[in-house]
Amino acid sequence: MTTKLLLDARDVHRSFGATQALRGASVTVERGELLAIMGPSGSGKSTLLHCLAGIYKPDQGEVWFDGTRVDTLGEAKRTELRRDAFGFVFQFGQLVPELTALDNVALPLLLAKMPRRRAYAQAAPWLERLGLSEHGTHRSGELSGGQAQRVALARALVHKPRVLFADEPTGALDTLTGENVMNLLVTAAREEGTTVVLVTHDARVAAYADREIVVRDGRALTTPSSAVA
Amino acid sequence: MSVPLTLLGLLARGEPTHGYDLKRDYDSHFANGKPLPYGQVYSTLGRLARDGKVVGGEAEPGDGPDRKRYAITDAGRVEVMSWLSQTVEPEPHLQTVLFAKVVLALMLGEDAAGYLDAQRAAHLQRMRQLTELKRTGPMVDALLADYGLFHLEADLRWIELTSARLSALAQAVAEDK
Numbered sequence: 001m002t003t004k005l006l007l008d009a010r011d012v013h014r015s016f017g018a019t020q021a022l023r024g025a026s027v028t029v030e031r032g033e034l035l036a037i038m039g040p041s042g043s044g045k046s047t048l049l050h051c052l053a054g055i056y057k058p059d060q061g062e063v064w065f066d067g068t069r070v071d072t073l074g075e076a077k078r079t080e081l082r083r084d085a086f087g088f089v090f091q092f093g094q095l096v097p098e099l100t101a102l103d104n105v106a107l108p109l110l111l112a113k114m115p116r117r118r119a120y121a122q123a124a125p126w127l128e129r130l131g132l133s134e135h136g137t138h139r140s141g142e143l144s145g146g147q148a149q150r151v152a153l154a155r156a157l158v159h160k161p162r163v164l165f166a167d168e169p170t171g172a173l174d175t176l177t178g179e180n181v182m183n184l185l186v187t188a189a190r191e192e193g194t195t196v197v198l199v200t201h202d203a204r205v206a207a208y209a210d211r212e213i214v215v216r217d218g219r220a221l222t223t224p225s226s227a228v229a
Numbered sequence: 230m231s232v233p234l235t236l237l238g239l240l241a242r243g244e245p246t247h248g249y250d251l252k253r254d255y256d257s258h259f260a261n262g263k264p265l266p267y268g269q270v271y272s273t274l275g276r277l278a279r280d281g282k283v284v285g286g287e288a289e290p291g292d293g294p295d296r297k298r299y300a301i302t303d304a305g306r307v308e309v310m311s312w313l314s315q316t317v318e319p320e321p322h323l324q325t326v327l328f329a330k331v332v333l334a335l336m337l338g339e340d341a342a343g344y345l346d347a348q349r350a351a352h353l354q355r356m357r358q359l360t361e362l363k364r365t366g367p368m369v370d371a372l373l374a375d376y377g378l379f380h381l382e383a384d385l386r387w388i389e390l391t392s393a394r395l396s397a398l399a400q401a402v403a404e405d406k
Contacts, residue, residue, distance in 0.1 A: 040393065183364060203385045204378055207356035214346070216392075221346065 004030040006195050007163065012051050012061035013218075014044075021047040022058070023218035029163075034189060034196040036209035037220075041201065045215040046167055049199045053086055053165045054078040066162070083111060087156030087164045087194075089185070091171040095140040095148055095155075102127060102136040105154045112159060126154035130184055146177035150184060157188055164189055167199045175204075182208050231326075233273050235259055237282060237301060237309040238333035245286060245298035248274055258332055258402075259325075274299050282308060313339055316348045319355035319381055327384070331391060335402045345392045352385050 007029035014022040021044045029035050029052075039045040050056040051063055054070045063070045065085070070078065082088075087108075095104045105126055109119035127136050130150040140148055149169065156164055169185065170178030186208050189196045198209055206212050214221045232255075239254050240246060246254075248270045256264045277283040282305035289296040301309070313334055317326050327348065334341035359374040359381075366374070391398070 040389065186364070203353060203356060203382050204360075207353060207360040207378070209357075212350075212353055214349070 006031045006033075006066055007052055007197070008062075008064040009048065009052055009058075009220075010062045010064075012048070012058040012063065014047050014051060014056055014058050020218055022051065024061070025051075025215065025218060025220040026061075027052070027213055027220045029195060029197060032193055032195055033211065034186065034209045035198065036206035036212040037197065037199045037215060038201065038203070038206050038212050039215035043215045044218040045199045045201075048215055048220065049165055049167055049197060052197060053088070053163075054081055083108065084159070085162045087159070087161035089149070089152050089156045089164065089166040089169045091168040095143075095151055097140045100137050100139055101132060101143065101147075101151045104140070104151055105158050108155060108159045123154070123158055126158050127151075129188070130154050144177075145173050146180060149173060149177075149181050153181065153185055153188070157192065157194065160192060161194060163195045163197060165197050168201070169198070170200075170202070170205055178205070231312075231329075232265065232269065233277060233282075234309060234312050235329050235333065236270070236273055237277065237305050238313070238329075238337065240283060240299060240301040241306055241309050241333075241337055245300040247296070247298055251299070259329055277305065281305075309333075310339075313337075313344065316344075316351040319348075319352045319384070327388070327391075331395075331398070332402060335395075335399045341399070342392060342395055345388050345395075349385060349388050352381050352388070356381050356385075 005028055007027075009025060009027050012022050012025045013020070023044075025044065025048050027035075027037075027048065037045045037048060047056065051058050051071075054063070054065075054073070058071050061071070065081070068081075070081065073081065095101075096107065099107070102120065102123055106119045106123035109122055110116065114122070124133075124136065127133050130153060132147060132150055132154070135143060135147055135151075138147075140151075143151065149172075153169075156166075164185075166185065170181050173181060182205060185196070188194070196209070198205070200206050235255060236251055239251055248267070251274075252265050252267060252270045255270075274283060274285070278285050278299070281302055283299045283301055285297040285299050287297070289298075313330055317330075330344060331341050333339075334344055356378055359377050363371040363374040363378075
């Protein structure tokens with residue numbers, strides 16, 4: 001039977017030296033859901049995203065993805081999971097500067113051993129879809145911040161990941177460019193049926209999500225519902 | 230801001246209180262440069278007494294317009310607690326209502342943090358509706374939605390900052406008692 005639940009973090013603790021970033025954070029994400037993780041700087045929201053994505057191993061607690069326990073997997077298996085099932089967008093596009101925009105988008109497919117011709121054939125429409133068809137041969141230094149972030153979005157979605165993790169994806173962009181990136185991100189995720197976990201401190205960005213949780217002092221607070229006076 | 234509910238909230242602290250002292254407490258916490266006229270204090274208390282939300286004691290000897298102490302009734306307490314537990318319809322320029330609710334919640338030992346969390350959720354829910362309108366509607370609607378979104382965002386930033394300062398605010402309110 002297929003359940004709605006796709007990601008499940010249970011009582012996750014994570015420290016960096018003496019600093020406790022997470023102190024028992026729990027969160028669930030349903031298939032196809034767009035969840036925003038909000039919270040002030042240093043609250044642990046990015047650490048929670050990294051634990052959900054199998055980048056960090058929690059010190060304590062469990063992380064599950066589609067019925068598989070992620071936190072007990074070895075490094076190689078977690079790398080494979082991240083490469084095949086997850087896509088990532090960070091605040092700064094983190095494109096490979098020596099490669100063109102099209103090369104960058106094709107990269108996840110090439111790393112997954114897809115034949116070169118097929119990889120490029122699959123990557124090119126993504127540039128067009130995100131309004132970048134004229135920039136395929138440009139290197140990252142020749143792209144604006146918004147263009148680079150759209151290339152990063154195309155790269156994150158090209159291999160049809162089950163989950164897109166986005167950490168402050170518009171944090172380095174002006175309001176209008178950020179809105180453009182969020183519109184494209186939400187539209188593409190909805191069309192592809194991709195689940196999205198979005199970390200942001202910006203309420204206007206969080207408002208693109210279906211639901212939000214707030215991380216405070218390393219714990220995730222489910223937002224209460226309440227009658228309106 | 231609702232003067233009757235705020236006066237009821239001040240009375241919900243416990244002790245029966247003279248109208249003069251209520252006005253002083255109101256002015257010190259909620260007046261924001263616009264002190265409450267005596268006439269409004271006593272007319273409001275009169276209406277609250279008529280509606281069974283407060284009861285006035287015997288008039289005490291002395292000068293002045295009203296020497297009664299007023300106490301909140303069970304019905305008045307129910308009304309003020311119900312008001313405090315409800316979030317406000319998210320719309321621009323709510324700061325006085327939000328502020329009054331947070332300060333009164335702290336005075337009464339109620340869950341001010343929980344109230345702010347609920348209000349944040351209500352604001353975000355409204356922002357989601359406006360964002361969807363922007364994404365799918367015509368440009369004119371998008372511009373109007375933007376206006377609402379920026380104002381709601383300002384409220385939210387105040388909610389976040391107040392949440393972060395709640396311990397200090399609780400201390401300040403306790404010291405003013």
